[in-house]
Amino acid sequence: DTEVTQTPKHLVMGMTNKKSLKCEQHMGHRAMYWYKQKAKKPPELMFVYSYEKLSINESVPSRFSPECPNSSLLNLHLHALQPEDSALYLCASSQWEGGGNEQFFGPGTRLTVL
Amino acid sequence: GEDVEQSLFLSVREGDSSVINCTYTDSSSTYLYWYKQEPGAGLQLLTYIFSNMDMKQDQRLTVLLNKKDKHLSLRIADTQTGDSAIYFCAEIDYNTDKLIFGTGTRLQVFP
Numbered sequence: 544d545t546e547v548t549q550t551p552k553h554l555v556m557g558m559t560n561k562k563s564l565k566c567e568q569h570m571g572h573r574a575m576y577w578y579k580q581k582a583k584k585p586p587e588l589m590f591v592y593s594y595e596k597l598s599i600n601e602s603v604p605s606r607f608s609p610e611c612p613n614s615s616l617l618n619l620h621l622h623a624l625q626p627e628d629s630a631l632y633l634c635a636s637s638q639w640e641g642g643g644n645e646q647f648f649g650p651g652t653r654l655t656v657l
Numbered sequence: 658g659e660d661v662e663q664s665l666f667l668s669v670r671e672g673d674s675s676v677i678n679c680t681y682t683d684s685s686s687t688y689l690y691w692y693k694q695e696p697g698a699g700l701q702l703l704t705y706i707f708s709n710m711d712m713k714q715d716q717r718l719t720v721l722l723n724k725k726d727k728h729l730s731l732r733i734a735d736t737q738t739g740d741s742a743i744y745f746c747a748e749i750d751y752n753t754d755k756l757i758f759g760t761g762t763r764l765q766v767f768p
Contacts, residue, residue, distance in 0.1 A: 547699075585745055585758035586700065599755070633699055641754040643688050648700040 547649035549634050555655045558624060564652045566617040566634030572647075574598075574640035575617040577609060578633040580651070586633055592617060593640040624656045661748060661759035668765045675736045677762045679729040679746035686748040689722065690756070691731045694743045703731070703744075733764075741766045 547568045556562050566575065574593050578586035591599035592611040606628075608620040617634055631651045637644035661681045669675045681689065687708050692700040706713045706720045706729070713720045719732040729746055746759040 549699075583761070585761055588755055635700075643749070645690075645702055645705065646756060647702065648692075650699040653697070 547634055547636055547647050549632075549649040549652050551652055552650070553653045553655075555657065556621065556624065557657050558626075560624075561620070561622045563621065564619040564632055564634075564654075566619075566636075566649055567615055568636040568647070568649075569615055570636065570638075570647070571614075572636035572638050573614060574637045574644065575611065576635040576637075576646065577617070577619055578635065578648075580631040580633055582630075590619075591640060598640055621654075624654075626656050629654055629656045661746060661757055663744075663746060663759040663762045665760070666763050666765070668767065669736050671736060671738060671766055671768050673736055675733040675740070675764055675766075677731045677733075677744050677746075677764065679731075679759050681727050681729060681746070681748045681757075681759075683748055683751055683757070684724070684727060685751035687751070688749050689720075689729050690747040691718075691720065692745045692747060692758075694745065694761075696742075700745065736764075736766050738766045738768070740764060 550565045576591050577589040580586040588601050589603045590609045595611045606623050610618040633651045634649040635646040637646045663679050690705040691703045693703050694700050704715050711722050717734045721730045743761045743763050745761045747756050
């Protein structure tokens, strides 16, 4: 299995809702990433987990809360989001964190905040 | 942060070659990557080149690296309509190990 899966594919939520994005990989990768991508822009790194521990938080607002329950799963919990948080959220994984380790991306979750 | 620049748009006829260019700023980058993103989809890693190489060929794809000018290019031979997508170059930031993406080039292939 050489893919990263993400659910749901699309999500529409109100500003008072709580929802979660899920990401899964079964490649034995020990680093997992969340990126945010606005239309016509490159992906921007949000969080990095390495060996199930948070390694990098790119000063992301606390309304985004990542969680890594085990080495195969990565969640992103969403609460009290703003319309400007609407974007494509991409998950990626690599064998380890750091340079030279190819990152494999999932198909993304298209989030719309009303 | 580092700036990785690409031209915004490229239009080519089916069967011709496409050349997508990228300039990067971190001369210490060890790996440089090319990703493809089709509409509404995630990023697909196409190929990468290690900084001690100046060329890498993989089927229809040829990557050229000019370290002196910090210039990277991706040549797609015999471009097909299925190659229409956005192409991102990316470098590894030497200090932070983060993947820094270029601005992206939209490739449009017409019959």
